[in-house]
Amino acid sequence: MASGQRHAEIMYEQERSLTIGDLFAADEKGKTPRIAVLLGAAGIGKTLTAKKIMVDWAAGKLYNEKFDYVFYINCREVNFDTEQGSVADLMLRNCPDRHAPIEAMLGNPERLLFIIDGFDELRFSLAQPEESLCSDPWEKKPMEIVLSSLVWKKVLEKCSLLITTRPAAVEELGQCLHNERYAEILGFSETERREYFDKYFGDKGKARKALNFVKANEMLFTMCFVPIVCWIV
Numbered sequence: 001m002a003s004g005q006r007h008a009e010i011m012y013e014q015e016r017s018l019t020i021g022d023l024f025a026a027d028e029k030g031k032t033p034r035i036a037v038l039l040g041a042a043g044i045g046k047t048l049t050a051k052k053i054m055v056d057w058a059a060g061k062l063y064n065e066k067f068d069y070v071f072y073i074n075c076r077e078v079n080f081d082t083e084q085g086s087v088a089d090l091m092l093r094n095c096p097d098r099h100a101p102i103e104a105m106l107g108n109p110e111r112l113l114f115i116i117d118g119f120d121e122l123r124f125s126l127a128q129p130e131e132s133l134c135s136d137p138w139e140k141k142p143m144e145i146v147l148s149s150l151v152w153k154k155v156l157e158k159c160s161l162l163i164t165t166r167p168a169a170v171e172e173l174g175q176c177l178h179n180e181r182y183a184e185i186l187g188f189s190e191t192e193r194r195e196y197f198d199k200y201f202g203d204k205g206k207a208r209k210a211l212n213f214v215k216a217n218e219m220l221f222t223m224c225f226v227p228i229v230c231w232i233v
Helices: 002-013 046-058 087-093 102-106 143-151 167-174 190-201 204-215 218-223 227-232
Strands: 035-039 069-074 112-117 160-165 180-184
Touching: 035 046, 035 167, 046 069, 046 112, 046 160, 069 087, 087 102, 087 143, 112 143, 143 160, 160 167, 167 180, 190 204, 190 227, 204 218
Parallel strands: 035 160, 035 180, 069 112, 112 160
Antiparallel strands: none
């Protein structure tokens, strides 16, 4: 309840909201971040947002002026990758075209975006000894070294990173980053909860009846600011 009430206060008080398209836009000082961190509680929609970015980029609706290639890296899957590899291998593994022009891609790192989804799920630390990190995208290392080198910007320094994480891991992640931009997915406002019920049921009468049932339980309605809870309910 306390979390939900705080969420309501933030939604009411927020002065500035970001769209996904703004994550890599220049700030008021004209500086464009190369690293964006997307925060959010469990079930709030971080992975869905990350995948939606991929879909919109592929459809030509997002970031096409900025990035020629976008790679999605799932941290949960990285945990089970026990083979040594390079950044180039990591790119190929997360590319539908096994014959992609990797050399050309690596030649323009400023046109690359890596989406690293679920930092908080990594089973290893990115605080690796600096001498063990790699600067050559073709050098084969254990995957924890490869990912650490990418996040620390020891390799492909000019590429862009979008990292999703739960708030509990932000402090640990922040120790690896420089000049990053933070944004938080806040979930549904009260109005958006009503909209979700309307769209889910399709019938306004059924939607209103279900919503009134949920609103009768203050705790349940409060919890519905998390989209996955809305779906479960």
